[in-house]
Amino acid sequence: MTIGTAGFTAALCVKAMEDTGFNKSKPILVTGADGGVGSVAVYLLAQKGFQVAACAPEGTRFKDTEPRLKKLGATEVIGALSTDSKALDEERWGGAIDVVGGPTIPTIASQMAYGCSIASCGVAGGPAIKTTVYPFIIRGVKLYGVDSVFAPTVPGLECALLTKDVRQEVWTDLAKVPTAIWQGMRTEVALVDLHQAASQILAGSIRGRVVVNVNLKTPQLTAVEKEEEDLEALKKKCLELRKSLTAKSKIVSADQAMSTILDGDCVTSAGFVATMPCDALISALRKRYDKTGHPRNLEMVFPIIVGDREGRGTEPITPMVSKAIFGWTDVCPAFTNAVLSGKIEAYNLPMGQISHMIRSSANGVPGHLSKVGLHTFADPRNGGGKRNKQTTKDVVKIQELEGEDCSGPAWHPEQKPTNALGPSWSNMSAVELPELPENREYIFYPAPKITVALLRGSLADEAGNISFEREPLLLDSLNQAMAAKNNGGLVVVQVQRVVPVGSLDHRRVHIPGMLVDMVVVANSKEHAAVTYAAADEEYDPTLSGELKPLQAAQMEELPWEGPRNACQKRVMAHRALFEVKKPKAVLNFGVGSPEFVATMMASHGHQNPDLKGFMATVESGVWGGVPQGGLRFGTSTGFEAIVPTSTMMDFYVGGGIDYAFLGVGEADACGNVNVSNFAGRVPGVGGFADISANAKTLIFTATLTCGNLVTKVEDGKLIIVQEGSIQKFKKKHLGP
Missing domain, CATH: 3.40.1080.10 (Glutaconate Coenzyme A-transferase)
Structure with a gap:
């Protein structure tokens, strides 16, 4: 039985918290979020519209804990709670479901918002509680114990919360949970696996609930072990294939090239609005994903996406992406919808700063400083570019330089930008601008560790040198290639055709062959137009400069x-x-x-x-x-x-x-x-x-x-x- 006592207990906890006090403007804390009760509680709370902070200590996490909990609806995933808490701390939580007990309860109680409740149902951290009465007296915090065995059928008990209708109510909530959600929360074992499964439960190395299938006659690997084993085997296979493909020639098919991209790779791709799409590479990557479910959990980094608002361009990659740092995505509606719905951890930053982040990745520095973005939505004090509730970590930070005025070229008091709309020139300003000569603040934009670059050129020679003679732009192609190469990754370039070594005009070569791992010759349909706006033309020479208008x-x-x-x-x-x-x-x-x-x-x-x-x-x-x-x-x-x-x-x-x-x-x-x-x-x-x-x-x-x-x-x-x-x-x- 997949739902089991864990699912029932989780639903009772949610019900108890709702009936005894919560504050929806603050996150609801769920401890033990990667376990059986916790994971169900995360999902049920998210479906009811709560912000959910899923607590999963680093030492007990699986590789996919954070993306899995966010997929269930967690708005943030935090590490272990401190056990050295004050009697009263900052009001952080609008409610809590605690399956750990012991030393976590005093910490949670000290951080509860006024009038809110803690639904307690576990003793994994121990039964003893050492706390003060201050949270309960001064803030009206309530600690409510949840019992899933007798409640709510104890004869003679009079309690508004514990009625016979409660059991029916929580099972109704559980019935609405899709089957796919339950399947992702369980590990199925045979009877002969029970000893091993029990050891793993005690060691905290098995996720969700364990379902014993008495019909299974042979020992089963746990789902977690099997998945990790399969992923390691897949990674090894991809790396071996990557090495063997390029042993004799850099010229490979799109399917071969895309079969070497790993789960979790940090991918950067070429293109600008509808110009210079890499259709051959993207189509092959999507075909592989549809067939195998890999690669997944990709991180995408790009200044401007490429697309035509009708599904072409970068858009087919969308279901493979778990995190994105981007400047603009308006021509890829499916990608934008994934951002809006929280399916992707999404950061929108100024395009120029992402371009420079890619350059930082190429030259091996931690990142760069800039005044661009200060006092706008990209400022970490104003959200740091986060674009949905599921995106909680800061990728940028404020850094103050000491000494004389360090304002830089972006700040010229005598040339302060003129704005026809009013005195505040910074887009989406939310705070008063400080006096210009005193400003020493910068935003630090970190360098992503790019491991895959998917690019486009016109011609390639057999050594991998890439000419851009028929392309209308250079974009960040060279920096993207250098970043992937210097991070030990993969550089794949789509071209129209390959020519012998020495036949390219070296003045038109923009990416040296030493940076390129694989070259894919695209067919005419997948490399027809330099921009989707000219899709009916094989080639528009006025955009590349070959023909003067x-x-x-x-x-x-x-x-x-x-x-x-x-x-x-x-x-x-x-x-x-x-x-x-x-x-x-x-x-x-x-x-x-x-x-x-x-x-x-x-x-x-x-x-x-x-x-x-x-x-x-x-x-x-x-x-x-x-x-x-x-x-x-x-x-x-x-x-x-x-x-x-x-x-x-x-x-x-x-x-x-x-x-x-x-x-x-x-x-x-x-x-x-x-x-x-x-x-x-x-x-x-x-x-x-x-x-x-x-x-x-x-x-x-x-x-x-x-x-x-x-x-x-x-x-x-x-x-x-x-x-x-x-x-x-x-x-x-x-x-x-």
């Missing part, structure tokens, strides 16, 4: 009429180009309506004399030309130069942008702007924080409302036919 002066002027709501973006774009007051200015254009500004400058720029000699740039690494919009965002036609993303971000963060044209998701009366998490969407911050923190002048182009907004142009005037249903500008202060 029409000069800006020859471009057809944008019409005012067009698709629904295109007109207001054109009106805004035309007005915005006159905000540039400095010749030879360096410009940046954000996602959305700012994309129209770039095109408008190419066609109407001659109307503003101060635009003479301007330089359009894109955070992906493009200098000059006409920045593209939509799924082509990040690329440019007629560009003058392309540099790696991390290099462009060095220039941006150093204060190199004169004017940045940015969009608005929502804004408040103080001028705080949010583009990363609004209206039930989590597109991510992208390069917004890197750019807005350091550009000399910010120009926002946005409508006041959105959602079914309808406009038109008549007689040279913009007319609102139907106002949008969503107000972008809020009176209420935007929180982090």
Whole structure:
């Protein structure tokens, strides 16, 4: 019987806590969370909408304890509780279910919120309790003992909680638990395994409940032992295959390459919005996962995801991922939904800082310091980029440098960024900015230990040298390859074809062959377009620079009429180009309506004399030309130069942008702007924080409302036919 006494006891504990006092604004603590009672309690509490802190001491954990408990619904997984507690401590818990007893109860009681209760049902830590009465008298804490044997059928007992209906109520709750959840909480053994199973229970090396199947006639390995044995065998097999595949040649099939990725690998991949997808590699990886269930528990690190909003790109990896550090994901809805639902431990950080984190991983340093993200949602005091309740650990931290003003290039009092929306220029600011000359605070962004890089190039030679001659961007490809290589990992590059050694133009080789472990030649379908926006074309040479487009002066002027709501973006774009007051200015254009500004400058720029000699740039690494919009965002036609993303971000963060044209998701009366998490969407911050923190002048182009907004142009005037249903500008202060 899978549910057994453990499941019944857990349900009684939840019922007792609910009936005797809890505070839903604080987490509910569950001790012994990896055991039979604890794991059921975690699931039941999560299903009732509680925040759950699952306590599983490090020494008793299995390899998958934390992801397994989070899958059950735990919002955080903590280690052992201190047994050296004060009589009264900080009010930390809104309720507790304790299966340990002994020295844990005084600690829990001292940390309980006022009026809340502890449901106690175990003595694994011993029966003795040494505590004071202060939590019970001063805070009204209640200690409620749960008995699953007699309760609630004791004759003559009068108690509002212990009624015959309680038993029916808790079994009703248990009946709602899916079968798959129970199967993941049990270890099935035969009768002949009982002695070994008992030893493992006492040693704390067996998870959940043990079910004795009397129909099993032969000894069984416990599920935990078998799983760990299988995983070790799989890891060994993958590593041996990785070595044998590259013994004679670096040229392998996509299936072969993807069969060598390990569970738990830290993966970084190429791509920018819809540009430079690695479809051959991603498709093969997903095919392997669908067939075998591996790899799993991957960690993904990428500045910008690649996709087409229809399931292509990086999106097929989603079910394999347990943790992600990302800048922007708006073109992969399934991935974004996994973040929103808490299936992935998710951190959204500024794109430029992730690019530099990858660089730190490549050069072997612990991480880097930056002022980008201070006083925004990326600041650890404001959440540190965590994007759901299941994400609890901090990946970034505040570090203060001593000595004279260490503010760096991001802080120029005489060049403080101008914000048309108000005095506070930092997106999603939640605290008052300190005086600039006194500021010595930085955010420390740690280097991830990248072990797999999945990349894309144009051509490869037989030695693995990768040419980018037909690619529109360089991105972080070189740093990603160096990071995986220097961490002893795997570098796989998808290309269109392979040529003999010595036949590549060495000036177009961006990734040296010594960094590349495997080269996969993709078929025409999986390597057809450099961007999904050009999926109907085999190759668009204007994006790679092989073919120069029409000069800006020859471009057809944008019409005012067009698709629904295109007109207001054109009106805004035309007005915005006159905000540039400095010749030879360096410009940046954000996602959305700012994309129209770039095109408008190419066609109407001659109307503003101060635009003479301007330089359009894109955070992906493009200098000059006409920045593209939509799924082509990040690329440019007629560009003058392309540099790696991390290099462009060095220039941006150093204060190199004169004017940045940015969009608005929502804004408040103080001028705080949010583009990363609004209206039930989590597109991510992208390069917004890197750019807005350091550009000399910010120009926002946005409508006041959105959602079914309808406009038109008549007689040279913009007319609102139907106002949008969503107000972008809020009176209420935007929180982090």
